[in-house]
Amino acid sequence: xxxxxxxxxxxxxxxxxxxxxxxxxxxxxxxxxxxxxxxxxxxxxxxxxxxxxxxxxxxxxxxxxxxxxxxxxxxxxxxxxxxxxxxxxxxxxxxxxxxxxxxxxxxxxxxxxxxxxxxxxxxxxxxxxxxxxxxxxxxxxxxxxxxxxxxxxxxxxxxxxxxxxxxxxxxxxxxxxxxxxxxxxxxxxxxxxxxxxxxxxxxxxxxxxxxxxxxxxxxxxxxxxxxxxxxxxxxxxxxxxxxxxxxxxxxxxxxxxxxxxxxxxxxxxxxxxxxx
Numbered sequence: 001x002x003x004x005x006x007x008x009x010x011x012x013x014x015x016x017x018x019x020x021x022x023x024x025x026x027x028x029x030x031x032x033x034x035x036x037x038x039x040x041x042x043x044x045x046x047x048x049x050x051x052x053x054x055x056x057x058x059x060x061x062x063x064x065x066x067x068x069x070x071x072x073x074x075x076x077x078x079x080x081x082x083x084x085x086x087x088x089x090x091x092x093x094x095x096x097x098x099x100x101x102x103x104x105x106x107x108x109x110x111x112x113x114x115x116x117x118x119x120x121x122x123x124x125x126x127x128x129x130x131x132x133x134x135x136x137x138x139x140x141x142x143x144x145x146x147x148x149x150x151x152x153x154x155x156x157x158x159x160x161x162x163x164x165x166x167x168x169x170x171x172x173x174x175x176x177x178x179x180x181x182x183x184x185x186x187x188x189x190x191x192x193x194x195x196x197x198x199x200x201x202x203x204x205x206x207x208x209x210x211x212x213x214x215x216x217x218x219x220x221x222x223x224x225x226x227x228x229x230x231x232x233x234x235x236x237x238x239x240x241x242x243x244x245x246x247x248x249x250x251x252x253x254x255x256x257x258x259x260x261x262x263x264x265x266x267x268x269x270x271x272x273x274x275x276x
Contacts, residue, residue, distance in 0.1 A: 023050035029203035040208035062152030063101035070172030083253035116179035118188035143186035150182035
């Protein structure tokens, strides 16, 4: 949660995404959701379904269709080798990119995009710049964030189409997906540069601004200044100390359930070598 959150009016209830369960726990009124990665858009759609007015502060986040050409997009991404990109071969921008927007709601999940949330009533804002009292200042980049999401989705579908053609795989034709249709002129972006909390009847803010790890209990020189562990593929410079479960530990899939098995086997082998 950004430090300037303490300057926001004490009348406004503030929550982190980790503490959100459902709309009923919030006071009546509109809700400002800060952050538009996976947690942010999923909480926004949950609030919209509960009949709440939602204001969404966005950032540069890619998105993917939930299903494409007859299969779940994750199945296609696995086949494309998307998740096994090695950390050592990825550039900093890729490593720092957020998990794409997608929803798990419904029997097979569904596509979620900034424009689909806007059609359901959400106000799509730029990135929050600062806050004081009842005033939120915003960067003028909501349109750029919408276009970035659209471009990411198109890039992923092109990658999948290329795999299908190259490997001559059986696949259905592309589906019609209203939520995946690009907003080419970013017409759903709000022009607001200043948001008056009281004027818009906002009584709650949910910070979907990410998660960190508190490793202060490790009284060893194994941390970067930012609090992240120093390691190479989970192996620290201190003999016998290993890390597991961190994003990009060894590859893109390291931070999700999909990659835990491979990383655990790799670390276990390194532990055996250390003990032998």
